[in-house]
Each structure stands twice: as C-alpha cells, then as structure tokens.
Amino acid sequence: MSGLVSILADGIAYGMLLFLFSIGLSITLGLMRFINLAHGAFAMCGGYVAATLLNLYGVPFLLTLPAAAIFTALVGMAAERSVIRHVYGMPELQQVLFSIGLAFAAGAVANIIFGPQQQPMILPDWLTSRVDILGVEITGYRLFLMGFGLVAAGLLAALFNFTLFGARVRAAVDNRRAAEGIGINVGRLFAITFALGAGFAGLGGALAVGFLGLDPTFPLKYLVLVLMVVAIGGPGSIGGSFAAAIALGAIDAVFKYFVPQVGGFVIYGLLVLMMLFFPRGLAGRTA
C-alpha cells in the first residue's frame, strides 16, 4: 500500500514538470490562438542556461532556477517582438509549419553550441536524499517539484483571475478591437504574456535536467505529452492544464505499477477516449 502511495507521489511530481512545460503553450494557444509547437525550445533554453551556470560557473542550484526563467522569458519576448507576432494572424497550418521550423532550428543551434551529448547535472545532496512523510518515502527532489508546481500554478491563476493585467488579457482575447478601443495596448500585452509562458517553460526545463536529462532534441521530445496536457486540459485554462498534467502523471504511474505489460500505453488509449467524449477538454472552452 505504501508502495502505491509513493508511486502516486512520484507520478504527481512528474505531472508538475509536464504542467510547467505546457502552461505556456496552453496560454498562447488559448489566449492568442497561436499554435506554438516550438514551445519546447524554451524549456530547452532554460535547461541549458541552468546546466551551463551550474557546471561551468559553479552557481548554486537554487539560483540557476530564477536565472533560467528570466533569461528564457527575455528570449521569448525578443522572439515574440521580432518574428512571432507576425505569425499570429496566419492560418493555423501556417503557424504549425512556422513553429515546427523554429523547433528544428532551435535544436540545431543547441547542437552546434553544446554538441549532441547529454548534459550532466548533479543535484545537491539535500535534494537527492529521501524523506519519510507519514510512512511514505519520497525523494527530496520530487517533493521539491511538487511544491514548485503548486506555487507556480497558484501564482498564475491569481495573476490571470485577480489582477488588472489578467483582466486586460482576458478582455483582449474576447474582443481585441474593443480592448484596443478602450486603450489597452494589445501588442504589448501579448508580448508580456508570451514571455511569461516562455519563462515558465524555461523554469520547467531547468528543473527537468536533473531528472530527464538534456540534449538538443528536447524541443520535440516532449511535444506529444505537452499537446496531450493542453488538449485534455482545454487550451487557455490554467486549472485545466494543471489537472490534466497531474492526472496524466498519476494515471501513467498507477497503470505502469499494476499492469507493467501494457501500462505505458494506457495514456494514449485514455487520450482517445477523453477526446471522443470531451472534445473540448476538461475546462470546456473552445480553442
């Protein structure tokens, strides 16, 4: 029994990572109608920033996290202002083409700079030690991930639901013209939102290195899982993405534990069923 609980805890921690990876994509898809398949490139960017700071310059692990998030957010902002904003108005398929191209290019650039090998990332001891909570053993790192994910989700939800910034974004999404008419600078709003999404992905990437490894194929490797989270959660919904990511991590873990023979593929079957019965995702909004 305690085995199952600890497996569940691990699955939830994995889900938190998926949430951080996907929340930016969910926001840009839901709010700006922009299909950004290159979103994983931002996670990769954060990962390389953290790994480089830690391995080359000996920066403490905890400091590499905000550095990765901020750097990636700036990169995201620069990309949005220079190129990506011109893609917003294009047909969906053109957006797919553009962002896949961007993902390819980003991976190749990482390959040229860092080489194709795995980046080492040795975590501090206090994160790899095992903690006993009410008889359930869990590693410090997974606990850390869970805490981080919860805080991030809470912050984002508060930002979008209770602040003026959030109200402006929602207004711009519902009716861009009217929002501009009442003096909201929609272009700037989108740039900030995009940077925010990129920053969270960068943070997720930095957190993932010590757990999932890092190499130049990162942008496309988690694309499928991230798309699943976004679609199941309902694009644009922070709560939906959060629930979907956690459920994905937990369900995957439980099935792998009870039916190891087929466990790894149950999520794809569930994905199909879920989409058939809830075509608009958990949150029920239209994309």
Place this chain on the structure above:
Amino acid sequence: MARTEWHPGRVGRRTVLLGASAAAGLPLARPAIAQERKLVVGVVLPLSGTFADQGKNYEDGIKAFQKVNGTKVGNITVETVMRDDQGPASGDLSRRMTQELIQRSRAEIILGYSFTPNAMSAASLLTEAKRPAIIINAATSVITERSPYFTRISMTLPQLSASLGQWAAKSGIKTVYTIVSDYAPGLDAETWFTKAFEAGGGKVIGGARTPVSAMEYSPFLQRAIEAKPDAVFGFNPGGDVSVAFMKQTKERGLTEAGIKLLVTGDVVDDNLVPAMGDALDGVISALHYQVELQNPANQRFLSAFREVAGANAVPSYRTVQGYDGMALIYHALQASGGKTDAESIMNAIKGARLDSPRGPITIDPATRDIVQNIYIRRGQRLGSGWANIAFETIEGVKDPAK
C-alpha cells in the same frame, strides 16, 4: 530481355558518357604509377536528431583511427564519405543512403548501421551490389545471416547479457527481476540473460517490459523492490533514457533495499557516466570496452581520440567500434594485397585478428561475427568522478545465439 524493352535508349547514353570521360581523361593518364588509387568507404550513421550523439561517437573513432594510421594503405588512399540515416525512425532511408553511396560516391566498402532495422533494410542491397559492409553497432544476432557481405565489429546483446547472467549465477545471486525496454533488443537481452542465469542455477522471479522511450521508471522499480529479488537486471536503449533509468534506481533506493543492479554495459556507457553521477555506485555491468583498460592499443586510441574530440572528452564504446571498423578495413586491404573486389576483402576479413583498444579481437570466419573479451565491471568512485572498473574478464566470447 525485359530490360532492353524497358529502356531502348539507355545503353547508348551510358556508352557515350563513358566514352567522353575516357577521352577527356586520356592525356592525364600516367601508366607508370597506375596502381596509385583511391578507395571510398561509405559511412552510414545517425548524425542528426535523437541519435546524433551516437553518430558523433562513431565519427570520432573513425577520425581518430585515420589520425593514428594515416589515410594510405600501400598505394590505396582511403577516403570516407558520410551520410546521415537519421536513426531507427527511417529504416528505408539507410537503404537508400547505402545505394547512393555505392552508386554516386562509388563506395567500395560500407561502414555503419547503428541500429538493427537500418542494417536489415540494406542487407539485400549489399548482397546484390556485392559490397562488403562492416556493422558498426547494430546488435541483433541474426543480422549477419541476412547478407554474406556483413561483418560485425561491435558486439551482440546476447554476448553481453549471457556473460552477465553467467557471472550473476556464480556470484551467489539467486533471484533476479528483469526490467528491459519493450522492443527486439530488449527481448534479446532478457532472453539471453535469463538463459545463462538459470543455466547457472539462478531464478528469474519476474520482470517488466517498459516502453522504449519511457522516462518515468519509478512504478516499474517499485514493483521490482516489492518482488524482493537479490538483483535487478536492466536494459534500455542508452542516451537520456538510460540516464533517467539510472538516476531513478538511485532515487527509489534499490541499494538501500538490498538489491544489486545489473545492467548491460551500454546502459552505463562511459560517456554517460558524468550525467549519472553517484547513481553508478556499485552497479555491475558487462561490456567489451572501457576507458580504463590498460593496454598499448588503448593508449594509442585514447591519445588520438583526445586530439580529435578535445582533451577532456570521454569516449564511448561506440567510439572504439568506429575505430576498430576502420582498423578492420585497413587490415583487409593489407591482407588482400591491395585487391579491393568483394571476395578478396571478405576472405581477408574472415578470421582476421586485431589488436584492439578493447583487447584482442577476431572475426569468426564461419559467422563473420566478432569474438572478444567481455569485462565485468563495477561502478565506483575514481578521482572526483565515477567510473566502471573491470574486475573480471571473460575471454574470447562468441555470440551465444549462433
């Protein structure tokens, strides 16, 4: 007959082209040193995408060999032409690359194929074109039977996993739980480990087959711990998957639960060790090479490799396979006295003995498969990092599946 109906104009065009080039080449021909010639080795490797890392390892090995031994064998200048087969997600592409290397680049010998399907798809083509091909990695046993022109310079998974199973049985391990990736190589590993281990008196008490690209192993490991075996045997396809697997065995506390971890050596490849860190502690693995081997050939290899890849670079066993692939080609050219037709090359390859960085190796003349030492290693601290250190050598291991 059918072919002349198909393209009536074809023969004429070729003849004209041939005549023209011969005429153009005539004034330059120097009959006295006509033996001076070039030989193209076509190299088919995964150089982009998910498996680019592997491709670079082989490439470094090939370059290191030519750095040590030059590009000339007698009168023959050996030139390599590389093509990217993009790894196992495009089996038919490796066949086309092979065809193009032979037809367009005039390759006379092929070196490459990191993955089994990529080698399999090229088999019938090589047979038809009569081109010797050195398999640089692909480890499924049956490949060499698919074309009489295949030779394997790498290893087979049965070689590694049977050696490990044998060792486990005689080292007091009674029960094992297996965790292998759910595809053909994983099943090979599982089958041959089990066979050797149970033949030695051990018992496999359970196992899981995991999705090939799975990154989350925690549930499988928990199952294994609950089964209370003496040891877990693991195989997965290397790269980030293996890094994740190893880190999670540490995280789940396999050692604390009193369970030994046994893996085929490719899982804890030397150049993944920095990313695995202390997860390597006490892990037993079986492999045909590692950096710390003490022999002159390995010293030569390492210094050349560091010139090619940088002073701090760590070679993979794949790097040595690339190095030895070229060594086998050079050996064959010497032994055949410069004859480069397929029969002469194949005859020179069969039974070849080489002094490799991994120790003495031979090519079994009957199967064209490699016979080599397998080292049993233990992960332990070395300097500021970690390393696999050999503590037992099983000499002259043949592929047990043949």
Place this chain on the structure above:
Amino acid sequence: MRLTRLGAGLPLLLAALAGYFLFPDYLTLFTSLFILAAFALSYDLLQGHAGVVSLGHAVFFGTGAYTAALLAAHGVQEPVTGLVVALLVSGLLALLLTRLVVVGNDLTRLLITLGIGFLMLEAANQARWLTGGADGMSDFTMGPVLGLFRFDFAGETAFFYSLAVLVLVYAFLWRLTTSPFGLALRGIRENVRRMPAIGAPVSRHLATAYTISGGIAGVAGAVLAQTSNFASLDMLGFERSAEVMMMATLGGTGSIPGVVLGAAGFSYLKDALSAVSPKYWHLGIGLVLMASVFVLRGGIAGGFTALLRRLRGRA
C-alpha cells in the same frame, strides 16, 4: 481554371522523365520523392479538400507497407497484386476508424489521430510474430512487376513503377476533386453546418473521403515496402504523420500539383541539405520552413498563383 490545373500535371510528368535522363544516379532519390508525393496527395484529400486534419495518417501508410511485405513473405510476390491488396486493407482500416477521427474541432482531431497512431505503433511492436517488431521486416523477396520487370540495383524499375503509381493517384484525385463529390467535400470544409441543410450526407461523404484517402496512403506505403524490400515500425510512426502534414501545407494544401511539388521539394531539400551537412541540416530545414510562411503564403501553389497574377497584371 480547369485547364490550368490539368495543365500543371504534364510539366510535372515531363520534369520527372527529364530527371531520369539527366540524373541517372539519382533514381532511388526520385523514387522516394514519388512515393512521398503520392502519400501527401492522399493526406491532402482530407486536409485540403475535406478540411479534416490528422496527425496519424502514417497508420494507413504503414499498414499498406506491412500488407505488401507480408504478402510477399507468404508467396504473393507480384508487386501490383500487393498494391491492390494494400489499397483494400488500408481503405478498410480507414473506414473502420472514420467515426473516431472526424469528431470535434481541429485540435481534438489532431489528438485523437495522434493517440490512435501511437496505439497502432505499439500494436505492431507487440505483434512481433507478424511484423518482426523493432527489427523490421526484410525477410521477403519481391517478384518482377507484372512478371516482367525485376527491381534492379540502380532503381530503374522502381523509378517507373513508383512514377506510374503517382500518375494514377494524381489523375484519380484530380477527377475526384473536380467531381460533384469533390465539390461536396469543399462545401463541408467551408461550412459543415450548412451542408446537411442542402441535403448533403456529411458523415457519409467524410467516410468515403477517409476510406479513399487511407487506401491511397496504403498504396504509397506498399510501393515503399516493395521498392526498398523492407517494412518497419517507423512507417506508421508519428514522425511520418507530422511530415506528411508539413509537406502538404508547404506545397499549398488543396492544390494537387502544389502538394506534389511540396512533397518533392521538401524531401529533396532534406536530402540535399543532409548531404552537405549531415549533422546540422536541421538548421537549414528549420529556416526554410520559417521563411516559407512569410514568402509563400498559401504554400508553393499559393506563391505560384501570386506570381502568375503579378505577371499577368504587368502584361
């Protein structure tokens, strides 16, 4: 309108034949371009004509490939017979899956087809006794085409065989999309709600389109398996599904000659770039894809139309 679309086919065919004479060492590359063009055409019947996107179309391509390989392994070695059976098997599979893959909006469809793709891939991986699993299937020999033309090393037979298939697919789809059925599909794409109101049986039309599309994809896969004497899991994998969508979009979805050019152009570019830089060619492909959406709005076909319009305007 009718004339220009029919007219584009002839220069394309002539270009293919010219390739045979000008670049005799490139026949295997051309063969792979023809196969991908046929595959992309099959996919674009859905995306470009019926407006139904998919990220799992390689399921049918791979099914066709395995069908052809299995037939050959069990004694039916004549390739054309293999094509017909692959057409039927893949078409049937598509028909069975239709109800699942046309629900919801674009994102739903993408995810459902993606999920089905992964499940099929895993099924094929598990069915090792049938498919050879991850090792692929190479243990079969192909007979001569129609009992006359043997597949040769230089790839001459494969060249004409795959070109013939592409020409047939092209002509058939051109007829189909200009027929009343094709117009009904366009109607569904433009306004799916209004179609039932004018009495069009939407779900039956979509089922028909899906079946035809799946069948043709199966034929393309069968040609690949036959000409490369190999079938493997990747032929039904996600990467191929994503790639066919990119090729169709790059060419100009909804335009038959455009899609052919898109598939051939994209694959040729990949081949050429990877020959120049086997390690870093992804950068080139990425930049081309990114630039294409700015330079060629509406894909190659769209760019071509715009060019024609400008030339005419000047004249």
